[in-house]
Amino acid sequence: xxxxxxxxxxxxxxxxxxxMLECSQTKGHDRMYxxxxxxxxxxxxxxxxxxxKDINKGEISDGYSVSRQAQAKFSLSLESAIPNQTxxxxxxxxxxxxxxxxxxFGPGTRLTVL
Amino acid sequence: KQEVTQIPAAxxxxxxxxxxxxxxxxxxxxxxxxxxxxxxxxxLTSLLLIQSSQREQTSGRLNASLDKSSGRSTLYIAASQPGxxxxxxxxxxxxxxxxxxxxxxxxxxx
Numbered sequence: 064x065x066x067x068x069x070x071x072x073x074x075x076x077x078x079x080x081x082x083m084l085e086c087s088q089t090k091g092h093d094r095m096y097x098x099x100x101x102x103x104x105x106x107x108x109x110x111x112x113x114x115x116k117d118i119n120k121g122e123i124s125d126g127y128s129v130s131r132q133a134q135a136k137f138s139l140s141l142e143s144a145i146p147n148q149t150x151x152x153x154x155x156x157x158x159x160x161x162x163x164x165x166x167x168f169g170p171g172t173r174l175t176v177l
Numbered sequence: 178k179q180e181v182t183q184i185p186a187a188x189x190x191x192x193x194x195x196x197x198x199x200x201x202x203x204x205x206x207x208x209x210x211x212x213x214x215x216x217x218x219x220x221l222t223s224l225l226l227i228q229s230s231q232r233e234q235t236s237g238r239l240n241a242s243l244d245k246s247s248g249r250s251t252l253y254i255a256a257s258q259p260g261x262x263x264x265x266x267x268x269x270x271x272x273x274x275x276x277x278x279x280x281x282x283x284x285x286x287x
Contacts, residue, residue, distance in 0.1 A: 096274075105181070105266070105277035106221075121274065153220065162208040163228055164270045168221040 066090070067169035069154050075175045082141040084172050086154030094157045095137040096166065097121075097129060099150040106153065112137055144176040179204045183267055183278035191286050196254035198281045200267030205245050211275065212241050212252050213266040221266065225252070257285045 067088045076082055086095065093114050098106040108121030110129040118131055126148060130138045141148055154169040180203040190196060200210070209228045213221040225234045227243045227250065234241050238255040254261055264282045268275040 103279055105279040106268075106275075107277075108274050111274065119273070151218075155221075162230075163226070164208060164275075165211060165223060165226045166268075166270075166275055167223060168213075170220040171218075173218070 067154060067156055067167055069152075069169040069172050071172060072170065073173045075177065076144055077177050078145055080144050080176075082144050082174065084139045084152055084154075084174070086137045086139070086169060088135050088154075088156045088169075090156050090158075090167060091134075092156035092158045092167075093134065094159065094164075095131065096155040096157070097127075097137070097139045098153045098155065099123070099148075100153060100171075101150050109139065109152075141174075144174075146176045149174060149176045179207075179269060179271060179276040181267060181269055181276050181278040183265075183281050185281060186279065187282045187284075189284040189286060190257055192257060192259060194257055194285075196252075196257050196261070196283060196285075198252040198254075198265050198267075198283070200250040200252070200278055202248045202250075202269045202276070204269075204271060205248050207245065207269045207271045209270050210241075210243055210250050211268045211270065212239075212250075213268065215264045215266060215280070217264075224265075257283075259285050259287045261285050 096111045097109040112131045152172045155166045157166040212224045225241045240253045264280040266280045267278045
């Protein structure tokens, strides 16, 4: 099945460590996104990419960086993790057709920074 | 900045009752609105997408309406079942991104 996968699914790390979260998709979509979810706050956009050469900051990009290695792969890095980056992280993809933009989400990565 | 609000934050109903979940948004210049389901600790499953030119969408027991001019959408779930227990998220797409509400957590009691 065409899908969005994320690795790892769970990660516990310490303050100051560098962490990379990976996302792969087999949907053939051009657009990919990284979100974080915190209890009671909904999902917030970290970075988004419309194609391999087009990467943009979202509303909460400080402390994060991304790499779009291929159309199907989009990685999120925390250069020096801090406890308030403890959250559930989601990757998503979409293909735009006119005004229709339907997003499909991966299963999430639960990150805990101690 | 687009603000999306979902009220109530939590809802508990007996099995068989119809569910009504509300979503409001501040900027009516949207391209589409998407309803998602999220089970605890899991990813988001897309339930319905309504384009800005549409008034409603239906899928099985689910029906979603959109009133763009008043900035509102409603998700109806008919004849609720315990398996419908989950958090339901509303998201609107304008400019380049989705803006999410915080969700309504639904519990359907057997």
